[in-house]
Structure formats: structure tokens, C-alpha cells
Amino acid sequence: MVDIDLLVEALRKRGHKVDGIFKVPDNAGDYEFVVDGNTLNLAETRNLLESEEPK
Structure with missing residues (x-):
């Protein structure tokens, strides 16, 4: 389940x-x-968040 x-x-x-x-x-x-302003599916949204995580 996705929150x-x-x-x-x-x-x-x-x-x-x-x-x-x-x-x-x-x-x-x-x-x-x-x-x-961009339509993203669930996978694209997760990728966006993951790409911005502090290293």
C-alpha cells in the first residue's frame, strides 16, 4: 500500500x-x-524524490 x-x-x-x-x-x-506542472506516475514521483535525497 502506498502512503x-x-x-x-x-x-x-x-x-x-x-x-x-x-x-x-x-x-x-x-x-x-x-x-x-508536470504529470508523473507513481514510479516517476518516487524517482524524483529519490534523486533529491541527501547523500
Whole structure:
């Protein structure tokens, strides 16, 4: 199970603007996020957060 609220909170803490979250059909990736004006699926959103983690 994905904690969507936690993902949105993490994005916002890193300065991203989250305009919306959309539940999509199961075969389409589960969720889409509108981050900084771009539509990202769940995997792309996770990659964005992981790429910004302090080393």
C-alpha cells in the first residue's frame, strides 16, 4: 500500500508544488501526480524524490 499523503508531504517539503493527485485504473499505474506542472506516475514521483535525497 502506498502512503500518498506521505509522498505529497515529502514533495512539498522539498519545494515542489503538488497541484493534484488522480487515481487511475489499475492497469495504468495506480496514481498520477501533478508536480510542478508536470504529470508523473507513481514510479516517476518516487524517482524524483529519490534523486533529491541527501547523500
